[in-house]
Amino acid sequence: MLITIPDLLTPEELAYMRQILEGTSWVDGRTTAGDQAVKVKNNLQVPQDSPEARELGNIVLRALGRNATYSSAVLPAQILPPMFNRYDEGMTFGAHVDGSIRVVPGTGQRIRTDVSTTVFLTPPEDYDGGELIVHDTYGQHSVKLPAGHAVIYPATSLHSVTPVTRGSRWGSFFWAQSMVRDDWRRHMLYDLDMSIMRIRSMLPDDDPAVTGLTAHYHNMIRHWAET
Numbered sequence: 001m002l003i004t005i006p007d008l009l010t011p012e013e014l015a016y017m018r019q020i021l022e023g024t025s026w027v028d029g030r031t032t033a034g035d036q037a038v039k040v041k042n043n044l045q046v047p048q049d050s051p052e053a054r055e056l057g058n059i060v061l062r063a064l065g066r067n068a069t070y071s072s073a074v075l076p077a078q079i080l081p082p083m084f085n086r087y088d089e090g091m092t093f094g095a096h097v098d099g100s101i102r103v104v105p106g107t108g109q110r111i112r113t114d115v116s117t118t119v120f121l122t123p124p125e126d127y128d129g130g131e132l133i134v135h136d137t138y139g140q141h142s143v144k145l146p147a148g149h150a151v152i153y154p155a156t157s158l159h160s161v162t163p164v165t166r167g168s169r170w171g172s173f174f175w176a177q178s179m180v181r182d183d184w185r186r187h188m189l190y191d192l193d194m195s196i197m198r199i200r201s202m203l204p205d206d207d208p209a210v211t212g213l214t215a216h217y218h219n220m221i222r223h224w225a226e227t
C-alpha cells in the first residue's frame with residue numbers, strides 16, 4: 001500500500017530545513033547502505049550523527065506526530081531518526097530492498113523496518129528525473145511529489161530512484177516499525193479507519209453504526225498489535 005501525505009511539513013518548516021541543509025556538509029550515501037544496496041547507490045547524505053541531522057530529524061518527527069494519516073496508515077511503534085539525502089545531476093539509486101533490521105544510532109536498539117517514508121524537500125520543477133519507483137504486486141509506481149509532501153510504502157518493496165538529469169533532489173527518508181507488521185493487515189485497518197471517518201461525518205457519534213465500527217476497529221488493533 002502506497003499512501004501520499006500532502007503537506008506533511010508547513011512552508012515555514014520546509015524553508016527552515018532547506019536553509020539549514022544549504023549550509024551543512026554532505027557525505028557519500030554508501031556509508032549507510034548494506035551489501036547489495038551499496039553497489040547501486042550513488043547519492044549524498046547528511047551524516048546521521050551531525051547536529052543538523054538531529055535538529056531537522058526532530059522537525060520531521062514533530063510533523064509526523066500531528067499527522068493523522070501517518071498515524072493511521074503506519075501505526076508506528078518506533079520511528080528511526082530521519083535521515084537526509086540529495087541526488088545531484090547524474091546521481092541515482094538502483095533497485096534494492098532496504099535492510100530489515102536497523103540499529104538506532106547511539107542506543108544499540110534494534111528496529112524492524114516495516115514502513116519506509118520519503119519526504120520530498122525540493123519542488124519538482126527544480127529537477128528532472130529523480131522519481132521514486134516502488135514495485136509492488138500491482139506493478140510499478142512512479143512518485144514525484146511537491147516539496148513538503150511525503151509518501152509511505154511497505155519496506156518490503158523493491159524500489160529505486162531514477163537518475164537526476166537536471167538540478168538536485170533533496171529529501172528526508174526513514175523507517176518505522178509498526179505495531180502491525182503485516183502490510184495487508186495495516187491496509188485493512190487504514191481502510192476501515194478512513195470509512196469510520198466518513199461515516200462519522202454523516203452520523204452522530206453515538207449512532208450504533210459509528211460506535212459498532214469504532215469498537216470493531218479497536219478490537220482488531222487489540223488482536224493484531226504488538227507494542
Ligand code: NI
Pocket residue numbers: 096097098159
Ligand atoms: Ni531504499
